[in-house]
Amino acid sequence: MQLKGFLIDMDGTLYIGPRASTGAVAFMNQLAASGLRRVVLTNNSSRSGARYVERLTALGMPVRPEEVLTSGEAAAAWLQGHTALRRPYILGTQALADAAGAAGLTPTPFEGEPDCVLLGYDLDLTYARLTEAALLIAGGLPYYATHADLTCIDPRGLLPDAGALIAALEATTTRRPIILGKPTTSMLEAGLGRLGLSRGEVMIIGDQLDTDIPLGLNHGVRCALVLSGETSAARLADSGLRPDWVCAHVGEVHQRLIEEGVLGGG
Ligand SMILES: [Mg+2]
Structure with a gap:
């Protein structure tokens, strides 16, 4: 083999x-x-690759930073390599914005005229940011998600993952994203x-x-x-x-x- x-x-x-x-x-x-x-x-696009290096190392299986790939990094690389879009509105964590920046994109706020929306697993979600994303999506911007998992397993039970946010925005705008990851x-x-x-x-x-x-x-x-x-x-x-x-x-x-x-x- x-x-x-x-x-x-x-x-x-x-x-x-x-x-x-x-x-x-x-x-x-x-x-x-x-x-x-x-x-x-x-x-999981909510955490940086560095967090997984730490986690695996603590469990006795050290990896190098370049050996960790998150869906946020893959999504950002895809936008950079396969589209002309460079100014994503990020509905996600700072780690996702950082991944976008590292791939050569410029995370752009609502008022800064973003050219697309990139949704991730947003642990810092607020109603204000959900609203901004809904308005941009309803306005017709190209719309992507880092993954579409509906739930995230947690000791407390199942938690709403990116797919649940996609569902909320679909209920509001009738649009679904192009899924990456x-x-x-x-x-x-x-x-x-x-x-x-x-x-x-x-x-x-x-x-x-x-x-x-x-x-x-x-x-x-x-x-x-x-x-x-x-x-x-x-x-x-x-x-x-x-x-x-x-x-x-x-x-x-x-x-x-x-x-x-x-x-x-x-
Ligand atoms: Mg698994």
């Missing part, structure tokens, strides 16, 4: 809540030592760019049937589903989707990679 790199989901795959998932630390550290490349992915090409392109590899050289590992697995299946990239997060075997069966591999957890993916000779046995 000619695998040279991995795109690896974080939540539900490398960790579950506050704990590293089974086999994750050994897998990530062997990847780092092996010379195979790895980029970790999240559709997982499972769209924007995330794959940004991930492959970070890896410096092509589709046939990469495997995607993740726990979600609506994001991680279609990121692979829709783009001809091998994918491994782990059942350690959001997806049960029953839900997989109901979905009709056929990931290349189905594993209990990332430790089992690691074992299979050793058996296939992609990684050395130890």
Whole structure:
């Protein structure tokens, strides 16, 4: 198997809540030592990549900043590379505005004549900013979102994620955004760019049937589903989707990679 790199989901795959998932630390550290490349992915556009470096490092699997890709970074890179839009109104956190700035865009306030709207998971949402976004969207500006996940898992229960904000704005304006992030090409392109590899050289590992697995299946990239997060075997069966591999957890993916000779046995 000619695998040279991995795109690896974080939540539900490398960790579950506050704990590293089974086999994750050994897998990530062997990847780092092996010379195979790895980029970790999240559709959460509310935090900076640096926060994930800290989190993974604290869990015993240190990564470099360039090995972390958020949907906010992927969305900003997509706008920069595929459109002439440069002045997004950001309905999102400062981390998303920073990601846009780093990609060469100029986050622009309501009164500054933005040329598009970019919606993310906005932990700092206020009614005033929701109103501004609604007015801009109703006025016809190109409208994008970093991802469309409806809910975010939290120890307290499910929380409203970007998809819930999209729904509120759709109720107000009847418009829906162009979705970026997982499972769209924007995330794959940004991930492959970070890896410096092509589709046939990469495997995607993740726990979600609506994001991680279609990121692979829709783009001809091998994918491994782990059942350690959001997806049960029953839900997989109901979905009709056929990931290349189905594993209990990332430790089992690691074992299979050793058996296939992609990684050395130890
Ligand atoms: Mg996940």
